[in-house]
Amino acid sequence: MQNNECIYISEQFTKYQDNSLSSEIRARIDAHLTVCSPCHQLYQDLNKMLDQLHKLPPVSSNQDFTSNLLHHIKAINQEPFWYKIYASSYTRIAGSAIAAGLIVALGMNIWIDPISPRSPQGQRNFSGEQKAQTHPTEAITSQLDSLQGSGADTLELNNSTINSKGSSLQLVSGTK
Amino acid sequence: MTDKKTDEQLIAEFQGGQEQAFVKLVDRYKDRLINFVYRFLNDMTDAEDLVQETFLKVYKNKHAYREIAKFSTWIYTIAGNLARSELRKRKRRKTFTMSQLSFDDNEFTPVDPGKDTEGIVFNTYAGEEIMKAIKELAEPFKTIIILRDIQELSYEDISTILDIPMGTVKSRVNRARLKLQETLSYLRE
Numbered sequence: 001m002q003n004n005e006c007i008y009i010s011e012q013f014t015k016y017q018d019n020s021l022s023s024e025i026r027a028r029i030d031a032h033l034t035v036c037s038p039c040h041q042l043y044q045d046l047n048k049m050l051d052q053l054h055k056l057p058p059v060s061s062n063q064d065f066t067s068n069l070l071h072h073i074k075a076i077n078q079e080p081f082w083y084k085i086y087a088s089s090y091t092r093i094a095g096s097a098i099a100a101g102l103i104v105a106l107g108m109n110i111w112i113d114p115i116s117p118r119s120p121q122g123q124r125n126f127s128g129e130q131k132a133q134t135h136p137t138e139a140i141t142s143q144l145d146s147l148q149g150s151g152a153d154t155l156e157l158n159n160s161t162i163n164s165k166g167s168s169l170q171l172v173s174g175t176k
Numbered sequence: 177m178t179d180k181k182t183d184e185q186l187i188a189e190f191q192g193g194q195e196q197a198f199v200k201l202v203d204r205y206k207d208r209l210i211n212f213v214y215r216f217l218n219d220m221t222d223a224e225d226l227v228q229e230t231f232l233k234v235y236k237n238k239h240a241y242r243e244i245a246k247f248s249t250w251i252y253t254i255a256g257n258l259a260r261s262e263l264r265k266r267k268r269r270k271t272f273t274m275s276q277l278s279f280d281d282n283e284f285t286p287v288d289p290g291k292d293t294e295g296i297v298f299n300t301y302a303g304e305e306i307m308k309a310i311k312e313l314a315e316p317f318k319t320i321i322i323l324r325d326i327q328e329l330s331y332e333d334i335s336t337i338l339d340i341p342m343g344t345v346k347s348r349v350n351r352a353r354l355k356l357q358e359t360l361s362y363l364r365e
């Protein structure tokens with residue numbers, strides 16, 4: 001870059017290529033490019049580079065892409081509700097931590113006082129959580145039952161190797 | 177038979193419970209998204225996994241789509257966010273591995289920038305060279321080059337996808353191109 005004018009010119013290159021500059025600025029760039037060889041060279045290099053970018057060979061998906069995706073969706077829909085909770089990585093980490101905590105707590109409990117429960121409050125909380133977990137499962141099961149009846153949710157694959165005609169994909173998302 | 181339905185009609189049908197509409201959207205977008213994500217990650221297997229994840233998100237969160245936006249910008253936003261977070265994860269892993277190496281072996285092993293450009297055979301040397309240069313770019317420049325100069329999206333769509341003003345998109349495109357050109361010259365030396 002030669003001077004401030006060169007910097008200014010290089011900042012306008014994209015708009016210059018897009019033809020979105022005023023005629024005065026365009027004329028100023030045209031004039032500069034005829035006298036400044038580094039800027040002229042840079043502009044040519046940029047054009048070559050853009051040409052290369054446009055000609056990058058496209059990549060395409062594996063031919064099993066759609067069928068793999070649909071299998072994945074089907075598998076998720078068939079997982080029991082508790083597994084969906086477990087499968088999310090954050091829940092898994094939290095679950096492991098809670099499980100480890102429970103084991104330690106249980107060990108301590110047995111070691112300190114093998115007979116009487118130390119915290120009846122904690123037990124009540126635990127059973128309360130269990131109850132809260134069974135509730136959405138029931139809701140989703142009943143939703144899936146109602147969905148299975150409607151033909152609109154049956155999924156047919158056009159050009160994939162698996163034939164899922166007749167097998168229905170069920171919706172996970174219950175929010176409408 | 178060609179399907180003349182717009183993306184927005186298809187997503188509306190899918191939101192209404194027609195799963196066949198989802199499959200049509202997958203067929204329309206899978207290659208575009210794989211091309212997009214592949215340029216970020218330089219790895220076909222990772223790109224396919226990430227695009228699978230993108231479609232799973234669309235499937236699970238179909239009601240999050242509102243007709244005020246184009247479907248294309250919505251799905252590009254999801255894929256772009258996933259790709260950028262994957263890049264950040266990789267960067268953290270790489271930093272961790274390098275600090276371990278220098279601690280354990282008192283040795284610094286730089287990663288070959290072209291090492292994981294596997295899974296694709298380039299037609300030209302120029303293609304390979306430009307991919308290496310893109311890989312060297314800082315994330316905002318890389319994103320803008322991929323969206324504008326490889327995917328050839330409009331400034332307006334890029335502005336929506338990245339949630340930045342159109343003026344910023346245009347100036348960032350210019351700076352990214354200059355930066356890429358500079359990187360290419362540096363690689364050629």
Ligand SMILES: [Zn+2]
Pocket residue numbers: 002003005006007009032036038039040
């Ligand atoms: Zn100049």
